[in-house]
Amino acid sequence: MKNLSRLLFAMLLMLGMGNTYAQDENNPWAITLGTNAVDFYPTGEAAPLGDMFDEYFNATDHWNILPSVSSLTVGRYLSNGFTLGATASLNKIDKFGDDRSKYDEVTYVGVDGIVKYGFGAAINSSWFDPYLGVGGGYTWVDEIGAGTLNGTLGINFWVTDNVGITVQSAYKHAFEDYLDTHFQHTAGISFKFGGKDTDGDGIYDKDDACPEVFGLAEFDGCPDTDGDGIEDSKDDCPNVFGLAQFNGCPDTDGDGIPDNLDDCPTVAGLQELNGCPDADGDGVADHLDECPNEAGPAANNGCPWPDRDGDGVPDKDDLCPDKVGTAANNGCPEVTEAVQKALNAYAKTILFDTGKSSIKGQSESVLKDIIAILNEYPNAKFTVEGHTDSVGSDATNMKLSDARALSVKDYLVARGVDEFRLSSKGYGESKPIDSNKTKAGRANNRRVEINLVK
Template sequence: MKHLNRFLLATLCILSFSTMQAQDENNPWAISLGVNAVDLYPTGEGDGGDAISSTYYNEFFNATDHWNILPALSRISVARYIGSGFNFELAGSLNQIDKIGDAPANDLSYYGLDGTFNYSFRSLTGDGWLDPVVGAGAGYTWVDDEGGATLNGTAGFNIWFSDNLAFNVQLGYKHSFDQDQLPKHWQHTAGLKFAFGGKDTDGDGIYDKDDECPEVPGLAEFNGCPDSDGDGIEDRNDECPNEAGLAEFNGCPDTDGDGVADPKDECPTVAGLKEMNGCPDADGDGVKDSDDECPNEAGPAENNGCPWQDKDGDGVLDKDDECPEVAGTAANNGCPEPTVEVIEELNEYSRTILFDLNKATIRKESEETLQSIADIMKEYPQTIFHIEGHTDSTGSASYNEKLSRERAASVRQWLIGAGIPEKRMTSEGYGETQPIASNNTAKGRQENRRVEISLDKDREMKETEQDTTDM
């Protein structure tokens, strides 16, 4: 074939064109490889050399008689997307002319170099598989040693198999400006188009312009963003991107299936309660098992989940029992109270206490008696005792009241010195107002001059109320 170097030169120009321009990351390139058919019918005989006659279109698809087809790769083009559906295509083609219309030819060589601006209707219809295209441009064509410039018009379509591969068909008309050198004619092409050139920084097959995570490899279904754990929730919306989880927990797992996601579950491997942050509470006492010292026995949180004990079995819980080792009464905060017999015993001792005549001074021989009283009182450390002083009716009432008060206070002070807490004793003098015998006889007056010990219930009640107020 003559002048093959022309086609090689055209091909070199086309291929080098792709590197002559800076590549736009958002506007890919495309290379088309295919075959072309050149139709020179009619030759112009009888019609002033016009390549298109009134009868021409009757023979437009008469490929067998009129088309010159080279059964090999005979056309290559490079196209660059410009924007808004437009691209510019530079194409080089070669062919072998063995018929001009119905007349045979003597193996004429055919070379074409064309530049075309194309518009794709796919930009209007969306990213469908059918891509109708029209175009217009110019070129230069040689037939053997003769050549000339042409004004070109094209129409065709692409059928896209994927984002990068399409089958291309194009019908083209070339209008020659110098018909003495080059007749008007048609050139039709078919081949494969390969789209390329978009920037894909992370190499995930999704161009940066469509990639919502262009720096990290991802998946097409997530617009280029990754799903590291493969749970169907993209990493940017996944609170646990490296652990497969559930959508209801924003991608986090729930290992124990208790409805609490593992990151919020304080016991992620044991099914528990939401109100316990995923931990179990076997005894239902509101204290999670991990903090419950008695996990199978309900108890209050303030006692670490264990029930309060009552060691002495007196019905007063140890937490409220001021005498937890000794049975007592609720009225005395769990401590024992003196019985009637104990009070009587105290009074038997107290009635034998002797004072100096008309004085509050306790005689020395009564100290043993007082110590016995102190020993009994120590057995009841929570009981408040009331010490009463009494006299007979001899003397004035005011004097007797003063003397009885001082004697009761003297006994109280002695017991304080013996180790009885001050707050556990009260004292008062009643003078001659509470006789237990007649003041008309010596024996009766002796019985009326006495010290008695009783329980100060009023004082106990007041102290209990005070303690409650202070809590």
């Protein structure tokens, strides 16, 4: 058993010194200087010791503490949160549970290796880094040594990027009867170092804003390819020497617009035209102007357009090129309130055979007037609406009003009004404009309306 303990110790020590205890990729090496306390009591052994974890924090009665720097740990980062380390510790033992006679300030020496996993990255914390570890080592008490198997719980509190406070507690199970199982608590200050420089520019990766690209110290390790004094990440033209006022871009034509924003970088131009000239002053840059020496609107590519009726809508876009209209109505005149009233004044005089949808012959003249008005507004759309009084059932009145509205629509379409400009709908007795209690009121309610679709 003694040979097995020594072999285990030797293997762990060699592994530990080759790749030891670490903190992160940028600072792979760490050294911890601290003090340690050895406690035999809360290990579950027989009296004079206590049960497992019994009086675990009773430092006054059970902890053996050497009041000086008594622990040294060297560590190196592996990967994915794992580190491997080696620790040497020194102590004086004069407390063995409740028995003060077993030891009289005998020397305690421990050399241990550990593999640990840190949870700092997993919990997304840069300063609070708890860890669990497992390992083993060799411990001598009063010059008698034995191998141990260790389990460790600890926390790193990183005060800065490179300096932190470390506290941990290790349970050390002895392989030999002449060494008692015990706890060893450690508190110390940790220092990280050994940062790498991936791009070889003399700036460690942890301080290098561009760790994979060779750069300059004045730009925190980032490059300035064109040498204009502006680092590439802030240089809008990183491969061309430029001016600071233009974020590193040149202004070849000197018009105050940098080449990268200038549509005409070799010819001085106007700011509002992205650096291009406008010879005729019509607001259309010469290289886009089909008539560069004759002013015209941008909508017509810089050329003037014909407008026969002079309403400001070019003939090619004017649905009524020979009638003055509005741009909002595609060059056609808009239906005014007066025109709408005139339409309905005519529509109310349309007469039908009693109880039928057939139009009486004497309504022909008023329908001609209605057609004349509709033809004045060739792009306007209208709805022919039929209405009745309250005499008769709702269903009958609805059917009759719908039929009369459709009859008027068909009449107008048959006489040249575009059918796509007209729709019809009956409302029955649902929209009276007068009282249905009098003969005159009912006569007013029996009507046709022709309303503009807005």
